[in-house]
Amino acid sequence: xxxxxxSQPVLVVEGLRTEFATGEGHPMVAVDGLSLYVRRGETxxxxxxSGCGKSLTALSIxxxxxxxxxRIGAGRVLLDxxxxxxxxxxxMRAVRGRAISMIFQEPMSSLNPVITIGRQIAETVMVxxxxxxxxxxxxxxxxxxxxxxxxxxRRLQEYPHQLSGGMRQRVxxxxxxxxxxxxxxxxEPTTALDVTIQAQILDLIRDLQAKTGTAVVLITHxxxxxxxxxxxxxxMYAGTKVExxxxxxxxxxPTHPYTRGLMAAMxxxxxxxxxxxxxxxxxxxxxxLMARPAGCAFAPRCELATERCRREAPPLVGIxxxxxxxxxxxxxxxxxA
Amino acid sequence: MWPYVIRRVLATLPxxxxxxxxxxxxxxxxxxxxxxxxxxxxxxxxxILAIRAQLGLDRPMLEQFxxxxxxxxxxxxxxxxxxxxxxLGLIAERVEPTLALSLSTMAFAIALAIPMGVxxxxxxxxxxxxxxxxxxxxxxxxPVFLIGYGLVIGLSLSLDLLPVQGFVSLTEDPVAFVRHLxxxxxxxxxxxxxxxxxxxxxxxxxxxxxxxxxTARAKGLAEPRVLILHGLKNASVPIVTTIGTGLALLIGGxxxxxxxxxxxxxxxxxxxxxxxxxxxxxxxxxxAIAFVYVLVNLVIDLSYTLLDxxxxx
Ligand SMILES: Nc1ncnc2c1ncn2[C@@H]1O[C@H](COP(=O)(O)OP(=O)(O)OP(=O)(O)O)[C@@H](O)[C@H]1O
Ligand code: SF4
Ligand SMILES: [Mg+2]
Numbered sequence: 328x329x330x331x332x333x334s335q336p337v338l339v340v341e342g343l344r345t346e347f348a349t350g351e352g353h354p355m356v357a358v359d360g361l362s363l364y365v366r367r368g369e370t371x372x373x374x375x376x377s378g379c380g381k382s383l384t385a386l387s388i389x390x391x392x393x394x395x396x397x398r399i400g401a402g403r404v405l406l407d408x409x410x411x412x413x414x415x416x417x418x419m420r421a422v423r424g425r426a427i428s429m430i431f432q433e434p435m436s437s438l439n440p441v442i443t444i445g446r447q448i449a450e451t452v453m454v455x456x457x458x459x460x461x462x463x464x465x466x467x468x469x470x471x472x473x474x475x476x477x478x479x480x481r482r483l484q485e486y487p488h489q490l491s492g493g494m495r496q497r498v499x500x501x502x503x504x505x506x507x508x509x510x511x512x513x514x515e516p517t518t519a520l521d522v523t524i525q526a527q528i529l530d531l532i533r534d535l536q537a538k539t540g541t542a543v544v545l546i547t548h549x550x551x552x553x554x555x556x557x558x559x560x561x562x563m564y565a566g567t568k569v570e571x572x573x574x575x576x577x578x579x580x581p582t583h584p585y586t587r588g589l590m591a592a593m594x595x596x597x598x599x600x601x602x603x604x605x606x607x608x609x610x611x612x613x614x615x616l617m618a619r620p621a622g623c624a625f626a627p628r629c630e631l632a633t634e635r636c637r638r639e640a641p642p643l644v645g646i647x648x649x650x651x652x653x654x655x656x657x658x659x660x661x662x663x664a
Numbered sequence: 665m666w667p668y669v670i671r672r673v674l675a676t677l678p679x680x681x682x683x684x685x686x687x688x689x690x691x692x693x694x695x696x697x698x699x700x701x702x703x704x705x706x707x708x709x710x711x712i713l714a715i716r717a718q719l720g721l722d723r724p725m726l727e728q729f730x731x732x733x734x735x736x737x738x739x740x741x742x743x744x745x746x747x748x749x750x751x752l753g754l755i756a757e758r759v760e761p762t763l764a765l766s767l768s769t770m771a772f773a774i775a776l777a778i779p780m781g782v783x784x785x786x787x788x789x790x791x792x793x794x795x796x797x798x799x800x801x802x803x804x805x806x807p808v809f810l811i812g813y814g815l816v817i818g819l820s821l822s823l824d825l826l827p828v829q830g831f832v833s834l835t836e837d838p839v840a841f842v843r844h845l846x847x848x849x850x851x852x853x854x855x856x857x858x859x860x861x862x863x864x865x866x867x868x869x870x871x872x873x874x875x876x877x878x879t880a881r882a883k884g885l886a887e888p889r890v891l892i893l894h895g896l897k898n899a900s901v902p903i904v905t906t907i908g909t910g911l912a913l914l915i916g917g918x919x920x921x922x923x924x925x926x927x928x929x930x931x932x933x934x935x936x937x938x939x940x941x942x943x944x945x946x947x948x949x950x951x952a953i954a955f956v957y958v959l960v961n962l963v964i965d966l967s968y969t970l971l972d973x974x975x976x977x
Binding site: 420451454455 | 875879882885971
């Protein structure tokens with residue numbers, strides 16, 4: 328029983344479609360039939376170019392899509408078996424910040440500039456656990472210690488502008504973990520920080536995860552981050568999942584032409600080369616949401632594209648173990664490549 | 665903090681100085697002989713000479729100014745020509761109605777406009793937003809005296825619900841005080857409500873798009889808390905500026921409402937003084953209003969430091 332229970336996914340997303348109403352009948356589909364899962368204590372990385380729908384996937388899970396046009400068109404978001412797409416807004420509020428927390432890319436703008444750091448952390452605790460304010464502030468202090476902020480007592484009384492970017496991101500982590508969530512959604516938590524600070528923040532997330540067993544969905548542009556943090560990786564392209572595998576399998580045996588492109592664009596993987604490179608170096612651009620090609624969305628940029636690719640979208644198929652890929656040509660190669 | 669407050673207070677002195685110069689010149693530079701103007705059409709040459717001596721008009725400009733300034737600093741604003749009473753006393757008698765009307769108008773506008781603006785921004789683009797904005801355009805475009813007379817005819821003359829005109833001091837009869845204030849407050853307040861609602865909507869709209877609002881929602885906070893604690897507090901600087909400016913404008917601009925509703929305030933005092941060319945009173949009123957403007961501005965400036973910790977002293 329225990330073995331099974333531990334491996335039960337905390338979060339299962341099935342066939343998520345996230346769309347924007349356009350007023351012209353057809354909605355713009357930003358995330359199209361995406362499925363994923365993540366287990367307790369595990370880190371799933373979502374990688375993909377800018378605009379492929381990574382943030383919208385995370386925001387869909389929390390039901391915080393941009394109003395009034397964003398909406399979940401189809402799919403299920405199961406948190407320990409409960410479908411969050413179906414629950415009331417009040418039930419959803421009880422999930423946000425308690426069962427599922429999110430940290431955002433911009434530590435500069437994602438904290439409220441006119442409220443002290445202590446209050447911002449404590450109010451999450453107050454809202455979800457209904458403790459006395461003094462106890463909430465105690466928890467805030469404990470959290471600041473946990474994320475290793477120097478002089479936490481003083482920081483409690485300070486405002487975000489009095490902290491550096493790295494310190495602010497520590498505060499957002501403290502805030503996100505204050506109610507011991509089962510799942511942490513981290514949307515490019517280190518992209519805005521410089522390299523040494525990036526490494527510290529990632530270490531911190533990994534440490535806290537090991538202590539609390541929180542499941543983490545980590546969104547990133549950066550394959551170096553993937554190599555460091557992920558147990559499993561999901562590669563997104565234009566709103567769909569194109570490949571999914573364990574991290575070693577993916578780096579050993581990248582199969583989708585897009586994934587291969589990403590790897591090729593990144594010669595010093597996690598190495599001493601210094602500058603990590605972003606995923607911009609594949610020829611061509613992501614098709615816009617309105618002008619998505621009929622067949623495989625990657626076809627216009629793919630060297631291997633065939634007639635069939637342009638006609639029909641490739642289904643996601645398993646190619647051994649937990650490795651799956653959506654490609655007419657390379658899926659057939661199997662593990663031979 | 666305190667050095668900043670003192671600096672800000674000292675910074676108002678040059679402004680008050682400039683106002684004093686302008687008010688001083690107002691009388692000296694008005695066309696014709698001020699003494700003759702003051703004495704009126706039927707005055708004899710002796711009267712005019714007497715007034716000239718009384719006002720010190722026979723001395724050099726600079727000396728006149730310094731003398732006058734010295735009197736001001738001692739709280740001597742001169743005497744009304746018609747009533748032969750100290751100007752400061754006349755103003756003091758008229759302060760209560762004007763202050764009561766201005767404050768009640770602003771309170772009315774704030775109580776109505778801020779919820780309206782927040783609600784409109786929260787549901788931007790929806791029918792709620794459109795309705796609120798349509799109402800505010802309407803309130804903004806209809807002149808105060810039209811609303812005033814409309815209310816007088818509707819509520820007082822036809823329905824006999826509220827007194828038509830006049831003012832009762834708070835100390836005399838609190839209930840009558842409130843009843844007399846209702847109509848003028850609404851008449852005057854609608855314009856400010858409209859203005860403040862629009863400013864609130866615009867700044868809230870901007871604030872609600874900020875990342876930290878998304879963070880607040882991601883923490884599981886309920887919408888009222890998101891809107892008021894996280895949204896409104898951030899949007900408060902422009903809103904408070906508008907409230908302060910509105911208050912200053914109100915105190916200066918009560919002339920119309922006070923006439924319509926026959927309220928014996930500063931506005932009425934001003935009209936009477938202008939009609940009678942009672943220059944010392946006009947000067948006193950301008951100085952008093954300028955002083956209030958400067959004071960209100962000072963309070964607004966100081967409030968910023970409380971509202972936004974990023975504003976450094
Ligand atoms: N409010 C919105 N209205 C319309 N379209 C939107 C909106 N927000 C996002 N989109 C579209 O949805 C797509 C996916 O956006 P998303 O923010 O999820 O991308 P992302 O993968 O997180 O990119 P990045 O790496 O730049 O953060 C984008 O192409 C974007 O144009
Ligand atoms: S399906 Fe065809 S076009 Fe799409 S990635 Fe595979 S080979 Fe390229
Ligand atoms: Mg994003």
